[in-house]
Amino acid sequence: MKSALCETLGIDFPLFAFSHCRDVVAAVSRAGGFGVLGATGFSPHALEQELKWLDDNVGGKPYGVDVLIPENIATKGEKSVGNASLAERIPQRQRDFVRELLLKYDVEPPPSRETLLTLVQRRPWFESATTILPGLRGLRFSSDHRRE
16 A cells, blocks of 8 residues: 555555554564654663664664653643643744645644544444543543533
8 A cells, every 4th residue: 555655754555653662663664664763751862772773673664753742741840731821832933834834735724622522522432432441431521521
């Protein structure tokens, strides 16, 4: 199954595996997919070692590195951090870049948060998941403040 994305990334099929385990990343990349190493937990020295190991073990195949900082690290110690305050931190230059990129490649804008929540709550799998994983029963949505 080849696609434009496969061609762009130099992979054989559109399989992406995000892992903190270099062995998994290397195996997926060697097999023709795109392994991605989660790098946020590594010190700079340890990351350098992991990347060298990957370079030596992917057989020349491409792989990725996820260096995004999770919210719990980016906001550690801050109080009253929400989506709005995090969104304010995104520079206008970045917002403009993303907007132009989406327009250039004719990508539809994402649905609103309310639309997504409505769709999720209407899915039969959501009800099934609350039976299998009781912890989901207490999940609260901004548009639905009921608790089971």
